[in-house]
Amino acid sequence: MVQLADPIMRLSKRKANQTNFIQKTAIAIAILLFASAFFAPLIVPFDPLDQSLLSRLRPPLGFERFAVGHWAGTDELGRDVLSRALHGMRLTLSLAFAGAVIGLLIGGTLGLIAGLRQGWAEDAIMSLVDMQIAIPFTLVALLILSLMGSSLTVLVMVLGIAGWEQYARIVRAEVRRLSALPFIEAAWTAGAGPIYIAWRHVLPNLISPLVVQFTLALSNIVILESTLSFLGLGVQPPQPSLGSMVGLGRDYMPTAPWIVLVPAALIMALTFSVQILGDWLRDRADVRLRDR
Amino acid sequence: MFRLMLATALAALPLAASAQEITVGAANMAAYLDPGRDHSNVGSQFYYNSFDTLIDRDHTKLAPEWEPALATSWELIEPTIMELKLRENVKFHNGDAMTADDVIFSLNRMMQATFPPYVVRAKDRLANFPMAEKVDEHTIRIRANREEPLWETLISLQQVMIIPEAYTKALTGDPLVAEDSDFEAFALAPVGTGPYRIETFQPGESLVWERFDNFWGDKAPLERVNVVQISETASRLTALKTGEADIITNIAPDQLSLIDKDKNLKTAGSATALFHVMIMNQNHPKLEDPRIRQAMSLAIDRDALNEALWLGKGVVPSTHTMAEMGALHQPDLVTFEYDPERAKALLKEAGYDGFEITFDTAPSYYTNGLLAAQAIMEMWAAVGLNGKVVVGDKWTGNSPDLMARNWSNPMYFADPFGSFGVMWAPDGPSQSEGRFNTDADYAQKWERFRYSTDLEERKVAYAELMERVKENPAVLPLYRPFESWGMKNAINWAPMPGHIPYVLDFRAGSITLTDS
Numbered sequence: 001m002v003q004l005a006d007p008i009m010r011l012s013k014r015k016a017n018q019t020n021f022i023q024k025t026a027i028a029i030a031i032l033l034f035a036s037a038f039f040a041p042l043i044v045p046f047d048p049l050d051q052s053l054l055s056r057l058r059p060p061l062g063f064e065r066f067a068v069g070h071w072a073g074t075d076e077l078g079r080d081v082l083s084r085a086l087h088g089m090r091l092t093l094s095l096a097f098a099g100a101v102i103g104l105l106i107g108g109t110l111g112l113i114a115g116l117r118q119g120w121a122e123d124a125i126m127s128l129v130d131m132q133i134a135i136p137f138t139l140v141a142l143l144i145l146s147l148m149g150s151s152l153t154v155l156v157m158v159l160g161i162a163g164w165e166q167y168a169r170i171v172r173a174e175v176r177r178l179s180a181l182p183f184i185e186a187a188w189t190a191g192a193g194p195i196y197i198a199w200r201h202v203l204p205n206l207i208s209p210l211v212v213q214f215t216l217a218l219s220n221i222v223i224l225e226s227t228l229s230f231l232g233l234g235v236q237p238p239q240p241s242l243g244s245m246v247g248l249g250r251d252y253m254p255t256a257p258w259i260v261l262v263p264a265a266l267i268m269a270l271t272f273s274v275q276i277l278g279d280w281l282r283d284r285a286d287v288r289l290r291d292r
Numbered sequence: 293m294f295r296l297m298l299a300t301a302l303a304a305l306p307l308a309a310s311a312q313e314i315t316v317g318a319a320n321m322a323a324y325l326d327p328g329r330d331h332s333n334v335g336s337q338f339y340y341n342s343f344d345t346l347i348d349r350d351h352t353k354l355a356p357e358w359e360p361a362l363a364t365s366w367e368l369i370e371p372t373i374m375e376l377k378l379r380e381n382v383k384f385h386n387g388d389a390m391t392a393d394d395v396i397f398s399l400n401r402m403m404q405a406t407f408p409p410y411v412v413r414a415k416d417r418l419a420n421f422p423m424a425e426k427v428d429e430h431t432i433r434i435r436a437n438r439e440e441p442l443w444e445t446l447i448s449l450q451q452v453m454i455i456p457e458a459y460t461k462a463l464t465g466d467p468l469v470a471e472d473s474d475f476e477a478f479a480l481a482p483v484g485t486g487p488y489r490i491e492t493f494q495p496g497e498s499l500v501w502e503r504f505d506n507f508w509g510d511k512a513p514l515e516r517v518n519v520v521q522i523s524e525t526a527s528r529l530t531a532l533k534t535g536e537a538d539i540i541t542n543i544a545p546d547q548l549s550l551i552d553k554d555k556n557l558k559t560a561g562s563a564t565a566l567f568h569v570m571i572m573n574q575n576h577p578k579l580e581d582p583r584i585r586q587a588m589s590l591a592i593d594r595d596a597l598n599e600a601l602w603l604g605k606g607v608v609p610s611t612h613t614m615a616e617m618g619a620l621h622q623p624d625l626v627t628f629e630y631d632p633e634r635a636k637a638l639l640k641e642a643g644y645d646g647f648e649i650t651f652d653t654a655p656s657y658y659t660n661g662l663l664a665a666q667a668i669m670e671m672w673a674a675v676g677l678n679g680k681v682v683v684g685d686k687w688t689g690n691s692p693d694l695m696a697r698n699w700s701n702p703m704y705f706a707d708p709f710g711s712f713g714v715m716w717a718p719d720g721p722s723q724s725e726g727r728f729n730t731d732a733d734y735a736q737k738w739e740r741f742r743y744s745t746d747l748e749e750r751k752v753a754y755a756e757l758m759e760r761v762k763e764n765p766a767v768l769p770l771y772r773p774f775e776s777w778g779m780k781n782a783i784n785w786a787p788m789p790g791h792i793p794y795v796l797d798f799r800a801g802s803i804t805l806t807d808s
Contacts, residue, residue, distance in 0.1 A: 255549065
């Protein structure tokens with residue numbers, strides 16, 4: 001009789017130890033997009049704010065009325081769509097990174113406190129987590145931006161509090177799991193304080209799940225920033241972000257669709273590739289999958 | 293063959309519902325409907341179909357030719373008293389017969405206004421009229437404080453359209469007293485004498501007009517008109533293409549090709565009798581030096597804006613004037629120019645240190661408004677001005693923090709008083725909001741312009757006012773926007789030159805349907 005390998009092991013091994021074609025492609029796209037965003041000021045053909053009023057709404061390469069040099073066409077003020085899209089992606093990613101870092105700091109700290117202190121502190125923090133999960137955050141973000149204005153500082157703070165509860169839950173669960181392990185108990189017995197234990201023993205074990213969560217949160221924040229800017233409450237003109245380009249260009253969808261399609265394609269590619277990257281990192285970090 | 297069949301089928305597409313019913317996709321719908329308190333570009337679309345004035349004009353003509361409306365005749369019996377004979381057998385939409393008391397009530401609700409929104413409107417355009425009085429059941433008199441050069445013009449304003457007294461007073465509280473709450477209620481359930489009664493009105497959403505069979509004049513050509521707000525330009529275009537709407541409003545020139553390419557659709561447009569303007573706060577601490585504001589104005593290449601945003605179809609004025617003003621149209625005056633070198637020199641003289649100048653704009657209220665604001669920032673940057681666009685829906689014209697923003701100066705009536713005058717009079721809206729100053733000299737010039745019965749004297753005084761504006765600018769008219777409406781081929785409609793901006797005139801003679 002032919003002995004079949006354990007199906008779970010086959011699947012797990014492929015997921016964990018082999019990087020499949022989709023993952024390779026996604027990682028390549030993510031690297032390309034991140035590099036394009038990072039080096040945007042060096043590689044774009046035009047200043048993203050430079051207007052050419054008499055060259056408005058020119059189509060991309062390959063269409064009639066193409067304006068030389070404007071490979072992805074021009075927008076409603078004659079600005080180069082490619083240059084704006086890459087600069088917009090740079091700003092969108094910067095905001096997303098800043099937001100994800102703030103979320104990580106807030107959520108990580110609160111999760112750590114909840115996990116280590118337990119008792120009323122844990123109850124209070126986890127109630128806040130439940131509230132955050134229960135309320136549709138886009139509405140909260142809209143309210144805050146409507147009341148406080150759409151400055152970049154407010155926007156970053158809003159993006160920062162968008163996903164802190166995920167970090168808090170992960171960190172709390174991990175801390176509670178680690179607390180029951182012998183080496184932590186040994187540290188307590190040896191008279192180590194909570195800050196020492198958190199810093200020396202707990203945090204190093206949290207890095208892996210936090211990196212994964214950070215990557216997954218990044219794509220969600222990209223979408224949130226794009227949504228807010230699309231609605232006119234995020235990045236303000238003339239500064240481009242991917243969402244604001246889609247938002248301001250939507251009136252031109254019937255006549256000049258490239259104004260919307262280019263940034264929309266970048267949003268899609270960015271979130272897709274970062275999401276796959278996050279999945280890949282999660283698989284790599286999961287010892288249960290990795291060690292099989 | 294298939295294409296021929298398809299073309300035939302599309303050409304035969306019916307109007308949205310039936311032969312005498314159309315649907316209008318409007319960029320904006322009013323939050324209330326009261327011709328007395330309203331002077332917005334949104335509201336002005338809707339009043340003429342449902343309300344009448346005492347005196348009307350031939351709207352097919354640019355120059356005013358006065359016509360009887362709810363008054364059949366009128367004459368000045370003294371230089372400050374006009375007597376009008378009222379039309380008989382006029383009915384309101386609620387079935388009440390129009391009486392002299394209704395007319396007096398309508399006029400005096402403005403001329404002796406106590407309801408704050410009426411007070412504002414009366415002050416800026418009807419201040420010369422203290423009252424109207426009844427002579428008999430079919431005759432009334434309107435009194436003026438001073439000899440009035442614009443009698444017919446001001447008696448034909450939207451703000452003095454006629455409404456029913458008993459109906460309005462009975463809307464809330466004491467049915468015999470006109471309370472503020474009555475006027476608030478009227479604005480949500482308006483009743484007039486025009487050819488279409490307002491069947492339903494959802495503020496900010498929709499309006500349905502229904503033919504009023506007891507109208508005193510020519511029968512309305514449409515049985516029913518549905519007006520729905522479709523804010524997004526792309527959505528309005530789609531609504532027209534799919535047949536959801538028969539007419540759509542506010543199409544920017546760069547979107548027209550999409551309609552014109554479709555052989556079942558067409559467009560109509562005109563350089564609307566309205567200026568998109570930039571206003572500057574004379575009282576902002578950083579803008580008190582007029583040289584800074586002069587530079588802000590001189591830096592703007594309005595011809596380039598017109599060419600780019602309106603495909604050259606708009607009108608860039610040299611001064612605050614329009615052809616509709618007839619004998620008082622003064623295109624030879626040069627108040628506003630593009631001179632970037634002079635702008636740079638003025639900034640240097642004024643010691644401008646590069647402080648940020650904010651330019652407020654709503655995201656979509658004015659067609660091309662946000663685009664123009666962004667383009668202006670580039671033009672400012674070219675002369676060294678550090679501008680920043682601030683986007684928001686809130687009106688900031690009354691804020692002491694205002695530095696500059698966009699606004700419009702519509703032609704509320706065909707006279708310089710009806711455009712520049714309403715907005716920039718001593719103690720007018722601009723001064724009341726704290727961003728514009730006048731003095732005794734300005735007021736004296738204003739008096740001569742407003743009240744002189746000598747046409748030449750009015751022209752001279754207006755030119756002197758424009759010189760004051762040039763010296764100490766608070767406003768720059770950018771252009772008359774070229775506004776367009778898209779519609780099905782079966783509809784024969786176009787904006788008329790004798791109307792104020794944006795009026796959707798569907799009265800007899802103004803619209804016909806090919807298949808009706």
